Amino acid sequence: MSETRLFEKCRAYVTSSADTRGGLRPTPASLPAITLSRQVGARGTTIAKLLVQHLEQEDAVTDPPWTLFDKNLIHRVLDDHNLPRYLEKFMTETKVNELQSAINEIVGLHPSMWELHEKVGDTIVRLLGRGHVILVGRGACVVGAGMRNVLNVRLVGSVKYRLLHMERLFDLCEKEAADRLLKDDRRRREFFRSHFGRDIEDPELYHLIINTDMLSDDEIVRIIASAALRRARPQAAIAV
Template structure:
């Protein structure tokens, strides 16, 4: 059983590629549904989890980090809130738990959310990074999501910053470095189909 993690510069087509790879291999695709899993474990609403992701690196993270050694751990906070509780640190703790559970089950494609770090030492896990220049990523968003050029550029910029900030929860800044991955694909030079075939080849000997 194999697991593929797909990290990407926003607009490089990670979700599109992941969907195609999952279809070709008969794997399950893990993307936005991981929010539901985090919400269930933290006993909070999915919208709360989404707000934590959106706040990544912003005021919430600065506040939490400022608590320093007095920050309460996950179990203490959950115990104090009958309806559940989540913040950036708990979010990352739960991501580690959930993504490791998914890896144990195997045969899945995991989109983003630090999978390349959480599963870095796991066997039969393949880490993929998608890159592309800015113009290509903006054009991809225009064509696949029916956006104007201005809308696409704003979204790519916004989510690029959010991605950078999200990894601050992991205390990582090297997420685009090739040594973390088994393969790096320049989506400005490959079709989705060809890229998907390359990713599928990683699992051929499993």
């Protein structure tokens, strides 16, 4: 799915979520939502895009449409809180530099990094509560902890297979892929620890942890979709 197509789907999601007064329409609390955490090279982006397409076909409820929020989540945050687009460059999945954040706030360059982080959390909660979203990264599994319609998924894999995926995806040599994997894995761990005080690998954060080494994309998509749709059903409808 192209970035343009992804943006169009997000715009459709926002439009369908708004009532004539500019707020969110009330919807059943049972609409499912998914948070997707992933190790670098564990095929998270590919699987997330396929998952949206699969759920569009399998979910009987079609309004609002299933929508993926990945890098484009920050655009939604800025729109939700009427913030200028230049702030996007400060809102990455990296550990907050407290000194730089304080300096920027003092000289009025932008709100503090912690304030921006809170706004991201606010938008994540609103999207998860609405349902029919897949949120990738950003600690959404922690922000939405306890929401009964939300399925938290973690994709993992061996270094060997993750490196092979990165080499193919980004046309990298083995050393380049290894350097990028180590750097990005560390960056995500530090972001998670800095913002949430938790270990991103803690299994208690997730309903499903899937090793992508030995399963195809389609198999993984079916597992996640089935679990998400089942979790969102009224409890009485689930056979025991």
